Amino acid sequence: MNMDSGTAGNWGQRRTLNSLNEGETAPSFTPLKRGRYSSKFRKHTAIRLSYDPSQIQAETKEDIEDAIAEGDLLQVKVRSASTTTPQQIRDLREVLKRLFETPCKKWRVKRTFPYKLLLQLLKVLIVTWQLAIFFSERASFEKFSQANRIAFHHVFLKEWSSDREILPYPPGNGEYALYTQSEMSKHMNYVLYQFYRFNEVTLTPLVANPQEPAKLEVNYFEKTELYPLNQSYYVDATPKRFIKELPQDIVKKEGCNESSNEESCYEIMDHLNIDNTTIEPQRIINISLTLKLYGIDVKIPKYTPAEPLADVECVIFNVIITYDNSKHGGRFIVKLKTKLDMKVCELKKKSQQKQSIENRNLAAGIGLTIFDVLVIGVSFISILLAARSLVQRLKKMKRAKHLFKDHYGVSLTVPEILEFITLWYIQYIISDLLVIAATGIKIYLKYGAVAYQTTFNNEEFFNAASIMLAIANWSQWIGLIRFLGYFERYYVLILTLTNAIPAIVRFLVCGLTIFFGYLFAGWVVLGPYNEKFETVHKSAQSLFSLINGDEIYATMSIINYEDHPTEIWLISCLYLYSYIILFVFAIANLFIAVIMDSYETIKNGGGYQKTFLHHFVHETLQEEGTTDSDTQQVLEEQDEDAIDQQYGLLRPFVCCLDKCVHYSNTDYDLTEKAEDQTNTGLAMASVSQSRI
Known part of the structure; x- marks a missing residue:
């Protein structure tokens, strides 16, 4: 078929294959190498093809229908040549150049002030x-709160030691807990005793309000009957809550007058009952004592203490002491927490000083x-x-x-x-x-x-x-x-990380798979015996610290041969030795090598692939023509990099690669170059093809 201008115009109206007349010829297609993948990578891949009217492979509609029957072609569409003028290309290039210019270059060329x-x-x-x-x-507020929290521990918790205030690991002391009913009774009585004489013994600028007594809260099971000798039980695990205020005159024993304020005068266990029935320890989930204290945070100026106060804040502390028996392990774990609220202060001083302070604060x-x-x-x-x-x-x-x-x-x-x-x-x-x-x-x-x-x-x-x-x-x-x-030399860190991200992600996918295997295995096997593995979160923290070589001996020595089952000790040794060899010596160093490889690539001037947009802005593409040799070369150079950036992680699993040639309902956007005999014209063709 000789494509004259009229024929080219008909094709330019996007005539499909079915619109060909009997005996009408169609242009041939000479396939080139695979090119750009389209945006719909899961179903599409783009292949550029060009055709030459002098090389006719399918001359008639019947020939093309035979090609369709063989599964080579489904549809042919030809689009008109580009309507873009060279001036539009130059205008867009100038716009994009200005868009991507640096502030320094804009200042040097056009004196545009870099206000952004x-x-x-x-x-x-x-x-x-x-x-x-x-x-x-924030630091001043938190220091005030922390200092009072420590003071509350010493005031309310009997036999509290300062050694518990530091955070060594592993801890030098066990948990602060009570193990007998006598200890629990004495401890709770001591809390009430200290609270009701708080204004007399404390050094903090806090006071207790006599009109707001301590509050007792008990969470317990509805009914629990245990018969250890008969190995039988009955438990109604319906949770119940009991709340009661404990004024000073109520919790005092009979025979102690109002002036008596000794520790022995208080007895709280008499109030742990409902309908005159005492709540047994095995029924208790936890007990809480809430104490409310009022105070003032006095902020003295750091360098001029003689000057008026810079700021004063009124505070309300809610001290909550909890006796936790949720694990029912034969002990009540004691914890003290505070909740701090703020309130507006009113200054009551001499008028002159009051005015001076108000002016300063204002x-x-x-x-x-x-x-x-x-x-x-x-x-x-x-x-x-x-x-x-x-x-x-x-x-x-x-x-x-x-x-x-x-x-x-x-x-x-x-x-x-x-x-x-x-x-x-x-x-x-x-x-x-x-x-x-x-x-x-x-x-x-x-x-x-x-x-x-x-x-x-x-x-x-x-x-x-x-x-x-x-x-x-x-x-x-x-x-x-x-x-x-x-400035490229100052940007080497970001360029290195950006270039290494695909490799890092692929490396982490593999490395984290192994890590999670060790994580759950350590949690299940070592958790009951090693406090570093008693939860999934603690197990992850311990394994991450081991990667850096920290606390290897401490972790391995917790489970020893003398105090633990032989099989657990053996599994612990194999587990820790294999993890340290694999992660500390192999995986950690390989991870560094991946980043160093990207750094060497950037250092040697590679790693940054210019896109089609960059070539266009820097005028490395011809303004005339739709697809010339330079443009095709630019696209082919961009193809592999574009695929890696868009689909790098999924690439091994997608059936559109060289090693996987099975196609199913795959569409191709094919670009071809047409040359008219009378006039050098350009056209684009889109061919949909399906291969089984």
Whole structure:
């Protein structure tokens, strides 16, 4: 078939195979090497084909139908030549060049002021400063809370030792527990005795309110009857709760007058009953004593103690002492926890001093509030600029996508799309939102309670604000790496990690499979005998510490031959020796080798594959023609890298590779080059093919 201009025009109207007339010829197809995979990799793969009118392989419709019957061709579509003009290509190239230029280059070429860069630097500095101010407030609050918590242990827990306040591992002392009914009775009586004379013995600026007595809470089973000698039992495991207030006059024994305040005058066990029936220890799940204490956090200036106080906070401590018998192992484990609430303070001093302190606090509060508003304002401006840049990049990406599809017959790959929709801007938006939320919490902590004249849990607000500020500040410092990316020598860390990520993920998939095998095996076998493996979480922590070579001897010596079953000791030795040899000597070093290999690749100038978009921006593609030899070479160089970046993890499992040639309902987007006898024309063909 000789394709004259009329015929080319008919094909340009996307005529399908069924629209061919009897005897009408069709262009031939000479397959080239496999090219780009399309975006729908699970069902599609793209292969570029070109045809030459001088080489006719299927001259008539009957020939093509024979090819269809043999399973070679299903459909032929031919599209008109590109409608993009060279001027449109040059305009888009200039737009993309400006889009991907560095701030320094924009300044050198067009004197464009890098206000976004300076805004990010300013934002990082003020947020870091805010973080430092918040840390000073947080640290002061936490130190006050921790100091009083330690004091409560010494005041309320009988025979408490300071050795329990340090955190050695393994711990030098066992758990603080009670083992007899006599010990439990004396311990609980001692708590009440200390509470009702707290105002007389304590050194802390806290007091107990006589109008708010201690509160007893007991969680127990409905009924428990145990007959160990007969090896029989009856248990009604319905959980019940019993709550009772314990005023001082009620818990005192008969014969002790109001002035008597000795430890022996208190007896709490008489109140562990319901309907005059004592709750037996085997029925008890846990017992809690709640004590409420009021105090003031006095913050003395660090360097000028003679000056008026900088800040004073009123606090309410809820001290909860729990006797835990949930395991029913013959002991009650004693734990003390505190819950701290804040309340607005009222200053009652001489008018002159009161006015001086109020003025000082007001000035400091106004200064911090102005700074907080500045942080919110800068973060809000950063959000607007990042959102504006994302919208502009989306518009330019849409324009580039249309031109590439129309003129070159290619689609944007995922890495090319990420060149436009950069994740840095999304990171900026998220971090700025966290900063605004955390700053709002700070302002509420300072003025919210004053406005509503109420108590609030300061610790929970502090924790929420500190977490958000920490994540935001970390994210913003990481975001500065984007600007280091404009200088290749300073960007070597990110280039190395980026290049190594596919290999690292594949390595971790294999390594974690082995790790989880050791994790669950150690938890099941060693957990009952080794406290480092008693839970899955502790087992994971222990195995991670062993990878770095820490505590190897301590872990191995916990299970010894003399005190444990022989088979458990033997399994423990085999388990730990094999894990250390495999992970410490082999897997850990191989992991480092994977990263070092990527570093050497980057160091030698490799590892970074230019995409079709990069070649277009840097004018390495011809402006005339849809698919020339240069463009085809660029696409072929990009193919393997694009496949690895988009489908690297799934590639071994997908049946579209050289070693797996089984195709099922697979569509191919085929590109061909057509040349008219009278006029050099360009066309694109899309051929759908199915192979069994």
